[in-house]
Amino acid sequence: MKTGAVSLSEQSVRFNDPSETARFGLIALATDLTSERDLYRQLPQENVAIHVTRVAFENPTTPENLRRMTPRLSEAAGLLAPSGPLRAICYSCTAASIVIGDDRVRAAIAEGAGDVPVVTPAGAALMAFAALGVQRISVLTPYTVETSEPLAAYFSAHGLSIARFRCLGLEDDRDMARVSNRSIIDAALEADTSDADALFLSCTGMPSVNVIAEIEQIAGKPVISSNQASAWAMARIGGFGEHRPVEFGRLFACPLAEPSLGDAA
Structure with missing residues:
Protein backbone atom coordinates (compact mmCIF):
# COMPACT_ATOMS: atom_id res chain seq x y z
CA MET A 1 0.00 0.00 0.00
CA LYS A 2 1.39 3.36 -1.01
CA THR A 3 1.37 6.26 1.44
CA GLY A 4 1.73 9.97 0.94
CA ALA A 5 5.12 11.60 1.24
CA VAL A 6 6.10 12.61 4.77
CA SER A 7 7.69 15.99 5.31
CA LEU A 8 8.66 18.18 8.21
CA SER A 9 6.21 20.79 9.42
CA GLU A 10 7.15 24.35 8.69
CA GLN A 11 5.91 25.40 12.14
CA SER A 12 8.50 26.06 14.80
CA VAL A 13 8.15 24.06 18.01
CA ARG A 14 7.54 25.97 21.21
CA PHE A 15 7.97 24.44 24.66
CA ASN A 16 6.22 25.17 27.93
CA ASP A 17 8.32 26.58 30.73
CA PRO A 18 9.34 23.56 32.89
CA SER A 19 8.72 25.59 36.04
CA GLU A 20 5.01 25.81 35.17
CA PRO A 121 4.20 8.34 55.78
CA ALA A 122 5.64 7.80 59.25
CA GLY A 123 7.79 10.94 59.10
CA ALA A 124 4.87 12.91 57.65
CA ALA A 125 2.66 11.72 60.51
CA LEU A 126 5.20 13.06 63.01
CA MET A 127 5.12 16.44 61.28
CA ALA A 128 1.33 16.34 61.27
CA PHE A 129 1.24 15.70 65.02
CA ALA A 130 3.63 18.61 65.57
CA ALA A 131 1.54 20.92 63.38
CA LEU A 132 -1.62 20.01 65.28
CA GLY A 133 -0.02 20.14 68.73
CA VAL A 134 -0.75 16.46 69.32
CA GLN A 135 1.04 14.57 72.10
CA ARG A 136 -1.26 11.63 72.84
CA ILE A 137 -2.72 9.47 70.08
CA SER A 138 -4.99 6.54 69.44
CA VAL A 139 -3.96 4.30 66.55
CA LEU A 140 -5.74 1.97 64.13
CA THR A 141 -3.84 -0.23 61.68
CA PRO A 142 -5.08 -2.94 59.32
CA TYR A 143 -1.96 -5.04 60.08
CA THR A 144 -1.32 -8.01 62.31
CA VAL A 145 -0.09 -7.51 65.86
CA GLU A 146 3.45 -8.44 64.77
CA THR A 147 3.53 -5.76 62.07
CA SER A 148 1.81 -3.16 64.27
CA GLU A 149 4.24 -3.40 67.19
CA PRO A 150 7.12 -1.54 65.44
CA LEU A 151 4.70 1.32 64.75
CA ALA A 152 3.87 1.64 68.43
CA ALA A 153 7.58 1.60 69.30
CA TYR A 154 8.32 4.24 66.63
CA PHE A 155 5.80 6.74 67.93
CA SER A 156 6.79 6.13 71.54
CA ALA A 157 10.44 6.67 70.65
CA HIS A 158 9.49 10.06 69.20
CA GLY A 159 7.88 11.21 72.43
CA LEU A 160 4.23 10.45 71.72
CA SER A 161 2.06 8.61 74.21
CA ILE A 162 -0.40 6.03 72.95
CA ALA A 163 -3.85 5.98 74.52
CA ARG A 164 -5.08 2.91 72.64
CA PHE A 165 -3.76 0.85 69.73
CA ARG A 166 -5.99 -1.46 67.67
CA CYS A 167 -5.21 -3.56 64.60
CA LEU A 168 -7.46 -5.49 62.19
CA GLY A 169 -5.20 -8.52 61.73
CA LEU A 170 -4.92 -8.45 57.91
CA GLU A 171 -1.82 -9.93 56.23
CA ASP A 172 -2.36 -9.00 52.56
CA ASP A 173 -2.24 -5.33 51.58
CA ARG A 174 -4.64 -6.02 48.72
CA ASP A 175 -7.21 -6.93 51.36
CA MET A 176 -6.32 -3.77 53.28
CA ALA A 177 -7.32 -1.78 50.18
CA ARG A 178 -10.77 -3.41 50.27
CA VAL A 179 -11.70 -2.50 53.85
CA SER A 180 -15.07 -0.73 53.67
CA ASN A 181 -15.71 2.85 54.76
CA ARG A 182 -18.07 1.61 57.47
CA SER A 183 -15.46 -0.78 58.87
CA ILE A 184 -12.84 1.97 59.01
CA ILE A 185 -15.21 4.37 60.75
CA ASP A 186 -16.37 1.80 63.31
CA ALA A 187 -12.86 0.52 64.06
CA ALA A 188 -11.44 4.03 64.31
CA LEU A 189 -14.10 5.12 66.78
CA GLU A 190 -13.53 1.95 68.81
CA ALA A 191 -9.82 2.78 68.93
CA ASP A 192 -10.47 6.34 70.08
CA THR A 193 -10.34 7.38 73.73
CA SER A 194 -11.48 10.56 75.40
CA ASP A 195 -7.93 11.48 76.42
CA ALA A 196 -6.38 11.06 72.96
CA ASP A 197 -5.55 14.32 71.18
CA ALA A 198 -5.92 12.72 67.74
CA LEU A 199 -6.54 9.47 65.87
CA PHE A 200 -3.94 8.01 63.51
CA LEU A 201 -5.09 5.63 60.77
CA SER A 202 -2.03 3.82 59.51
CA CYS A 203 -1.34 2.17 56.13
CA THR A 204 -1.15 3.72 52.69
CA GLY A 205 -3.15 0.78 51.34
CA MET A 206 -6.19 1.29 53.57
CA PRO A 207 -8.61 3.82 51.96
CA SER A 208 -8.95 5.98 55.07
CA VAL A 209 -8.94 9.28 53.17
CA ASN A 210 -12.57 8.60 52.22
CA VAL A 211 -13.80 8.93 55.80
CA ILE A 212 -11.43 11.33 57.60
CA ALA A 213 -13.91 14.22 57.66
CA GLU A 214 -16.74 12.02 58.94
CA ILE A 215 -14.63 10.54 61.74
CA GLU A 216 -13.40 14.01 62.75
CA GLN A 217 -16.98 15.23 62.97
CA ILE A 218 -18.03 12.30 65.18
CA ALA A 219 -14.89 12.15 67.36
CA GLY A 220 -14.44 15.90 67.64
CA LYS A 221 -10.69 15.72 67.13
CA PRO A 222 -8.12 15.61 64.32
CA VAL A 223 -7.76 12.43 62.28
CA ILE A 224 -4.48 11.78 60.50
CA SER A 225 -4.00 9.03 57.93
CA SER A 226 -0.86 7.84 56.18
CA ASN A 227 -1.85 9.07 52.73
CA GLN A 228 -3.33 12.31 54.02
CA ALA A 229 -0.19 13.18 56.00
CA GLY A 241 1.24 26.50 51.37
CA GLU A 242 -2.32 27.65 50.71
CA HIS A 243 -3.63 24.32 49.42
CA ARG A 244 -6.38 23.52 51.94
CA PRO A 245 -8.92 20.92 50.75
CA VAL A 246 -11.27 20.85 53.75
CA GLU A 247 -12.78 17.51 52.76
CA PHE A 248 -9.54 15.78 53.79
CA GLY A 249 -9.48 16.91 57.39
CA ARG A 250 -8.18 19.56 59.75
CA LEU A 251 -4.54 18.87 58.92
CA PHE A 252 -4.71 20.69 55.60
CA ALA A 253 -5.42 23.94 57.45
CA CYS A 254 -1.95 23.73 59.03
CA PRO A 255 1.42 24.97 57.80
CA LEU A 256 4.39 22.64 57.90
CA ALA A 257 5.66 22.49 61.47
CA GLU A 258 9.00 21.90 63.09
CA PRO A 259 10.70 19.49 63.41
CA SER A 260 11.56 19.33 59.75
CA LEU A 261 11.17 16.07 57.86
CA GLY A 262 14.87 15.32 58.26
CA ASP A 263 14.74 15.84 62.03
CA ALA A 264 11.59 13.81 62.46
CA ALA A 265 13.02 10.49 61.34
Missing part, protein backbone atom coordinates in the same frame (compact mmCIF):
# COMPACT_ATOMS: atom_id res chain seq x y z
CA THR A 21 4.51 22.19 36.27
CA ALA A 22 5.17 21.06 39.82
CA ARG A 23 6.42 17.48 39.58
CA PHE A 24 6.24 14.94 42.39
CA GLY A 25 7.44 11.35 42.56
CA LEU A 26 5.67 8.40 44.14
CA ILE A 27 7.24 5.02 44.91
CA ALA A 28 4.38 2.60 45.48
CA LEU A 29 4.44 -1.09 46.33
CA ALA A 30 3.67 -3.41 43.45
CA THR A 31 0.60 -4.57 45.38
CA ASP A 32 -0.60 -1.08 46.39
CA LEU A 33 -4.14 -0.36 45.14
CA THR A 34 -4.73 2.94 46.95
CA SER A 35 -1.82 5.41 47.14
CA GLU A 36 -1.91 6.76 43.58
CA ARG A 37 -5.61 7.55 43.71
CA ASP A 38 -5.35 9.21 47.12
CA LEU A 39 -2.37 11.36 46.16
CA TYR A 40 -4.04 12.57 42.95
CA ARG A 41 -7.17 13.49 44.91
CA GLN A 42 -5.35 15.46 47.61
CA LEU A 43 -2.67 17.40 45.72
CA PRO A 44 -3.59 20.50 43.71
CA GLN A 45 -5.29 19.57 40.47
CA GLU A 46 -3.74 22.24 38.24
CA ASN A 47 -0.12 22.37 37.09
CA VAL A 48 0.84 19.32 39.15
CA ALA A 49 2.19 16.06 37.76
CA ILE A 50 2.70 12.88 39.76
CA HIS A 51 5.22 10.41 38.38
CA VAL A 52 4.80 6.89 39.73
CA THR A 53 7.15 3.96 39.93
CA ARG A 54 6.68 0.68 41.78
CA VAL A 55 8.84 -1.53 43.94
CA ALA A 56 8.50 -5.30 44.11
CA PHE A 57 6.81 -6.61 47.25
CA GLU A 58 5.61 -10.04 48.28
CA ASN A 59 2.81 -10.60 50.77
CA PRO A 60 2.20 -11.35 53.60
CA THR A 61 2.88 -7.96 55.16
CA THR A 62 5.41 -8.91 57.80
CA PRO A 63 8.42 -6.95 59.09
CA GLU A 64 10.72 -9.42 57.34
CA ASN A 65 9.05 -9.00 53.94
CA LEU A 66 8.91 -5.23 54.35
CA ARG A 67 12.66 -5.05 54.99
CA ARG A 68 13.32 -6.96 51.77
CA MET A 69 12.36 -3.86 49.81
CA THR A 70 15.41 -1.93 51.04
CA PRO A 71 17.83 -2.84 48.20
CA ARG A 72 15.08 -2.32 45.62
CA LEU A 73 14.41 1.31 46.50
CA SER A 74 17.39 2.81 44.67
CA GLU A 75 16.46 1.14 41.39
CA ALA A 76 12.82 2.22 41.76
CA ALA A 77 13.87 5.80 42.55
CA GLY A 78 16.22 5.79 39.55
CA LEU A 79 13.22 5.32 37.28
CA LEU A 80 11.91 8.68 38.51
CA ALA A 81 15.13 10.57 37.72
CA PRO A 82 14.34 11.14 33.99
CA SER A 83 11.11 12.93 35.01
CA GLY A 84 13.13 16.08 35.60
CA PRO A 85 13.39 18.14 38.80
CA LEU A 86 11.04 16.75 41.43
CA ARG A 87 9.78 18.79 44.36
CA ALA A 88 9.48 15.70 46.57
CA ILE A 89 9.36 11.91 46.39
CA CYS A 90 7.05 9.85 48.59
CA TYR A 91 7.87 6.27 49.52
CA SER A 92 4.34 5.12 50.13
CA CYS A 93 4.55 2.45 52.81
CA THR A 94 4.10 3.31 56.48
CA ALA A 95 5.14 0.00 57.99
CA ALA A 96 8.16 -0.41 55.70
CA SER A 97 9.46 3.10 56.34
CA ILE A 98 9.41 2.26 60.05
CA VAL A 99 11.05 -1.17 59.95
CA ILE A 100 13.62 -0.07 57.35
CA GLY A 101 14.15 3.33 58.98
CA ASP A 102 13.41 6.76 57.55
CA ASP A 103 17.12 7.60 57.18
CA ARG A 104 17.89 4.39 55.27
CA VAL A 105 14.88 5.00 53.02
CA ARG A 106 16.10 8.51 52.20
CA ALA A 107 19.64 7.32 51.54
CA ALA A 108 18.45 4.57 49.20
CA ILE A 109 16.20 6.95 47.27
CA ALA A 110 18.95 9.58 47.04
CA GLU A 111 21.23 6.95 45.53
CA GLY A 112 18.78 6.50 42.67
CA ALA A 113 17.16 9.90 42.29
CA GLY A 114 19.66 12.39 43.68
CA ASP A 115 19.05 15.22 46.12
CA VAL A 116 15.26 15.35 46.35
CA PRO A 117 13.19 15.81 49.54
CA VAL A 118 11.82 12.41 50.58
CA VAL A 119 8.51 11.99 52.37
CA THR A 120 7.67 8.84 54.30
CA SER A 230 2.02 12.31 53.02
CA ALA A 231 -0.01 14.45 50.61
CA TRP A 232 -0.06 17.36 53.07
CA ALA A 233 3.71 17.19 53.59
CA MET A 234 4.35 16.96 49.85
CA ALA A 235 2.08 19.93 49.15
CA ARG A 236 3.79 22.07 51.77
CA ILE A 237 7.33 21.02 50.77
CA GLY A 238 6.39 21.54 47.12
CA GLY A 239 5.40 25.16 47.66
CA PHE A 240 1.62 24.85 47.99
Whole structure:
Protein backbone atom coordinates (compact mmCIF):
# COMPACT_ATOMS: atom_id res chain seq x y z
CA MET A 1 0.00 0.00 0.00
CA LYS A 2 1.39 3.36 -1.01
CA THR A 3 1.37 6.26 1.44
CA GLY A 4 1.73 9.97 0.94
CA ALA A 5 5.12 11.60 1.24
CA VAL A 6 6.10 12.61 4.77
CA SER A 7 7.69 15.99 5.31
CA LEU A 8 8.66 18.18 8.21
CA SER A 9 6.21 20.79 9.42
CA GLU A 10 7.15 24.35 8.69
CA GLN A 11 5.91 25.40 12.14
CA SER A 12 8.50 26.06 14.80
CA VAL A 13 8.15 24.06 18.01
CA ARG A 14 7.54 25.97 21.21
CA PHE A 15 7.97 24.44 24.66
CA ASN A 16 6.22 25.17 27.93
CA ASP A 17 8.32 26.58 30.73
CA PRO A 18 9.34 23.56 32.89
CA SER A 19 8.72 25.59 36.04
CA GLU A 20 5.01 25.81 35.17
CA THR A 21 4.51 22.19 36.27
CA ALA A 22 5.17 21.06 39.82
CA ARG A 23 6.42 17.48 39.58
CA PHE A 24 6.24 14.94 42.39
CA GLY A 25 7.44 11.35 42.56
CA LEU A 26 5.67 8.40 44.14
CA ILE A 27 7.24 5.02 44.91
CA ALA A 28 4.38 2.60 45.48
CA LEU A 29 4.44 -1.09 46.33
CA ALA A 30 3.67 -3.41 43.45
CA THR A 31 0.60 -4.57 45.38
CA ASP A 32 -0.60 -1.08 46.39
CA LEU A 33 -4.14 -0.36 45.14
CA THR A 34 -4.73 2.94 46.95
CA SER A 35 -1.82 5.41 47.14
CA GLU A 36 -1.91 6.76 43.58
CA ARG A 37 -5.61 7.55 43.71
CA ASP A 38 -5.35 9.21 47.12
CA LEU A 39 -2.37 11.36 46.16
CA TYR A 40 -4.04 12.57 42.95
CA ARG A 41 -7.17 13.49 44.91
CA GLN A 42 -5.35 15.46 47.61
CA LEU A 43 -2.67 17.40 45.72
CA PRO A 44 -3.59 20.50 43.71
CA GLN A 45 -5.29 19.57 40.47
CA GLU A 46 -3.74 22.24 38.24
CA ASN A 47 -0.12 22.37 37.09
CA VAL A 48 0.84 19.32 39.15
CA ALA A 49 2.19 16.06 37.76
CA ILE A 50 2.70 12.88 39.76
CA HIS A 51 5.22 10.41 38.38
CA VAL A 52 4.80 6.89 39.73
CA THR A 53 7.15 3.96 39.93
CA ARG A 54 6.68 0.68 41.78
CA VAL A 55 8.84 -1.53 43.94
CA ALA A 56 8.50 -5.30 44.11
CA PHE A 57 6.81 -6.61 47.25
CA GLU A 58 5.61 -10.04 48.28
CA ASN A 59 2.81 -10.60 50.77
CA PRO A 60 2.20 -11.35 53.60
CA THR A 61 2.88 -7.96 55.16
CA THR A 62 5.41 -8.91 57.80
CA PRO A 63 8.42 -6.95 59.09
CA GLU A 64 10.72 -9.42 57.34
CA ASN A 65 9.05 -9.00 53.94
CA LEU A 66 8.91 -5.23 54.35
CA ARG A 67 12.66 -5.05 54.99
CA ARG A 68 13.32 -6.96 51.77
CA MET A 69 12.36 -3.86 49.81
CA THR A 70 15.41 -1.93 51.04
CA PRO A 71 17.83 -2.84 48.20
CA ARG A 72 15.08 -2.32 45.62
CA LEU A 73 14.41 1.31 46.50
CA SER A 74 17.39 2.81 44.67
CA GLU A 75 16.46 1.14 41.39
CA ALA A 76 12.82 2.22 41.76
CA ALA A 77 13.87 5.80 42.55
CA GLY A 78 16.22 5.79 39.55
CA LEU A 79 13.22 5.32 37.28
CA LEU A 80 11.91 8.68 38.51
CA ALA A 81 15.13 10.57 37.72
CA PRO A 82 14.34 11.14 33.99
CA SER A 83 11.11 12.93 35.01
CA GLY A 84 13.13 16.08 35.60
CA PRO A 85 13.39 18.14 38.80
CA LEU A 86 11.04 16.75 41.43
CA ARG A 87 9.78 18.79 44.36
CA ALA A 88 9.48 15.70 46.57
CA ILE A 89 9.36 11.91 46.39
CA CYS A 90 7.05 9.85 48.59
CA TYR A 91 7.87 6.27 49.52
CA SER A 92 4.34 5.12 50.13
CA CYS A 93 4.55 2.45 52.81
CA THR A 94 4.10 3.31 56.48
CA ALA A 95 5.14 0.00 57.99
CA ALA A 96 8.16 -0.41 55.70
CA SER A 97 9.46 3.10 56.34
CA ILE A 98 9.41 2.26 60.05
CA VAL A 99 11.05 -1.17 59.95
CA ILE A 100 13.62 -0.07 57.35
CA GLY A 101 14.15 3.33 58.98
CA ASP A 102 13.41 6.76 57.55
CA ASP A 103 17.12 7.60 57.18
CA ARG A 104 17.89 4.39 55.27
CA VAL A 105 14.88 5.00 53.02
CA ARG A 106 16.10 8.51 52.20
CA ALA A 107 19.64 7.32 51.54
CA ALA A 108 18.45 4.57 49.20
CA ILE A 109 16.20 6.95 47.27
CA ALA A 110 18.95 9.58 47.04
CA GLU A 111 21.23 6.95 45.53
CA GLY A 112 18.78 6.50 42.67
CA ALA A 113 17.16 9.90 42.29
CA GLY A 114 19.66 12.39 43.68
CA ASP A 115 19.05 15.22 46.12
CA VAL A 116 15.26 15.35 46.35
CA PRO A 117 13.19 15.81 49.54
CA VAL A 118 11.82 12.41 50.58
CA VAL A 119 8.51 11.99 52.37
CA THR A 120 7.67 8.84 54.30
CA PRO A 121 4.20 8.34 55.78
CA ALA A 122 5.64 7.80 59.25
CA GLY A 123 7.79 10.94 59.10
CA ALA A 124 4.87 12.91 57.65
CA ALA A 125 2.66 11.72 60.51
CA LEU A 126 5.20 13.06 63.01
CA MET A 127 5.12 16.44 61.28
CA ALA A 128 1.33 16.34 61.27
CA PHE A 129 1.24 15.70 65.02
CA ALA A 130 3.63 18.61 65.57
CA ALA A 131 1.54 20.92 63.38
CA LEU A 132 -1.62 20.01 65.28
CA GLY A 133 -0.02 20.14 68.73
CA VAL A 134 -0.75 16.46 69.32
CA GLN A 135 1.04 14.57 72.10
CA ARG A 136 -1.26 11.63 72.84
CA ILE A 137 -2.72 9.47 70.08
CA SER A 138 -4.99 6.54 69.44
CA VAL A 139 -3.96 4.30 66.55
CA LEU A 140 -5.74 1.97 64.13
CA THR A 141 -3.84 -0.23 61.68
CA PRO A 142 -5.08 -2.94 59.32
CA TYR A 143 -1.96 -5.04 60.08
CA THR A 144 -1.32 -8.01 62.31
CA VAL A 145 -0.09 -7.51 65.86
CA GLU A 146 3.45 -8.44 64.77
CA THR A 147 3.53 -5.76 62.07
CA SER A 148 1.81 -3.16 64.27
CA GLU A 149 4.24 -3.40 67.19
CA PRO A 150 7.12 -1.54 65.44
CA LEU A 151 4.70 1.32 64.75
CA ALA A 152 3.87 1.64 68.43
CA ALA A 153 7.58 1.60 69.30
CA TYR A 154 8.32 4.24 66.63
CA PHE A 155 5.80 6.74 67.93
CA SER A 156 6.79 6.13 71.54
CA ALA A 157 10.44 6.67 70.65
CA HIS A 158 9.49 10.06 69.20
CA GLY A 159 7.88 11.21 72.43
CA LEU A 160 4.23 10.45 71.72
CA SER A 161 2.06 8.61 74.21
CA ILE A 162 -0.40 6.03 72.95
CA ALA A 163 -3.85 5.98 74.52
CA ARG A 164 -5.08 2.91 72.64
CA PHE A 165 -3.76 0.85 69.73
CA ARG A 166 -5.99 -1.46 67.67
CA CYS A 167 -5.21 -3.56 64.60
CA LEU A 168 -7.46 -5.49 62.19
CA GLY A 169 -5.20 -8.52 61.73
CA LEU A 170 -4.92 -8.45 57.91
CA GLU A 171 -1.82 -9.93 56.23
CA ASP A 172 -2.36 -9.00 52.56
CA ASP A 173 -2.24 -5.33 51.58
CA ARG A 174 -4.64 -6.02 48.72
CA ASP A 175 -7.21 -6.93 51.36
CA MET A 176 -6.32 -3.77 53.28
CA ALA A 177 -7.32 -1.78 50.18
CA ARG A 178 -10.77 -3.41 50.27
CA VAL A 179 -11.70 -2.50 53.85
CA SER A 180 -15.07 -0.73 53.67
CA ASN A 181 -15.71 2.85 54.76
CA ARG A 182 -18.07 1.61 57.47
CA SER A 183 -15.46 -0.78 58.87
CA ILE A 184 -12.84 1.97 59.01
CA ILE A 185 -15.21 4.37 60.75
CA ASP A 186 -16.37 1.80 63.31
CA ALA A 187 -12.86 0.52 64.06
CA ALA A 188 -11.44 4.03 64.31
CA LEU A 189 -14.10 5.12 66.78
CA GLU A 190 -13.53 1.95 68.81
CA ALA A 191 -9.82 2.78 68.93
CA ASP A 192 -10.47 6.34 70.08
CA THR A 193 -10.34 7.38 73.73
CA SER A 194 -11.48 10.56 75.40
CA ASP A 195 -7.93 11.48 76.42
CA ALA A 196 -6.38 11.06 72.96
CA ASP A 197 -5.55 14.32 71.18
CA ALA A 198 -5.92 12.72 67.74
CA LEU A 199 -6.54 9.47 65.87
CA PHE A 200 -3.94 8.01 63.51
CA LEU A 201 -5.09 5.63 60.77
CA SER A 202 -2.03 3.82 59.51
CA CYS A 203 -1.34 2.17 56.13
CA THR A 204 -1.15 3.72 52.69
CA GLY A 205 -3.15 0.78 51.34
CA MET A 206 -6.19 1.29 53.57
CA PRO A 207 -8.61 3.82 51.96
CA SER A 208 -8.95 5.98 55.07
CA VAL A 209 -8.94 9.28 53.17
CA ASN A 210 -12.57 8.60 52.22
CA VAL A 211 -13.80 8.93 55.80
CA ILE A 212 -11.43 11.33 57.60
CA ALA A 213 -13.91 14.22 57.66
CA GLU A 214 -16.74 12.02 58.94
CA ILE A 215 -14.63 10.54 61.74
CA GLU A 216 -13.40 14.01 62.75
CA GLN A 217 -16.98 15.23 62.97
CA ILE A 218 -18.03 12.30 65.18
CA ALA A 219 -14.89 12.15 67.36
CA GLY A 220 -14.44 15.90 67.64
CA LYS A 221 -10.69 15.72 67.13
CA PRO A 222 -8.12 15.61 64.32
CA VAL A 223 -7.76 12.43 62.28
CA ILE A 224 -4.48 11.78 60.50
CA SER A 225 -4.00 9.03 57.93
CA SER A 226 -0.86 7.84 56.18
CA ASN A 227 -1.85 9.07 52.73
CA GLN A 228 -3.33 12.31 54.02
CA ALA A 229 -0.19 13.18 56.00
CA SER A 230 2.02 12.31 53.02
CA ALA A 231 -0.01 14.45 50.61
CA TRP A 232 -0.06 17.36 53.07
CA ALA A 233 3.71 17.19 53.59
CA MET A 234 4.35 16.96 49.85
CA ALA A 235 2.08 19.93 49.15
CA ARG A 236 3.79 22.07 51.77
CA ILE A 237 7.33 21.02 50.77
CA GLY A 238 6.39 21.54 47.12
CA GLY A 239 5.40 25.16 47.66
CA PHE A 240 1.62 24.85 47.99
CA GLY A 241 1.24 26.50 51.37
CA GLU A 242 -2.32 27.65 50.71
CA HIS A 243 -3.63 24.32 49.42
CA ARG A 244 -6.38 23.52 51.94
CA PRO A 245 -8.92 20.92 50.75
CA VAL A 246 -11.27 20.85 53.75
CA GLU A 247 -12.78 17.51 52.76
CA PHE A 248 -9.54 15.78 53.79
CA GLY A 249 -9.48 16.91 57.39
CA ARG A 250 -8.18 19.56 59.75
CA LEU A 251 -4.54 18.87 58.92
CA PHE A 252 -4.71 20.69 55.60
CA ALA A 253 -5.42 23.94 57.45
CA CYS A 254 -1.95 23.73 59.03
CA PRO A 255 1.42 24.97 57.80
CA LEU A 256 4.39 22.64 57.90
CA ALA A 257 5.66 22.49 61.47
CA GLU A 258 9.00 21.90 63.09
CA PRO A 259 10.70 19.49 63.41
CA SER A 260 11.56 19.33 59.75
CA LEU A 261 11.17 16.07 57.86
CA GLY A 262 14.87 15.32 58.26
CA ASP A 263 14.74 15.84 62.03
CA ALA A 264 11.59 13.81 62.46
CA ALA A 265 13.02 10.49 61.34
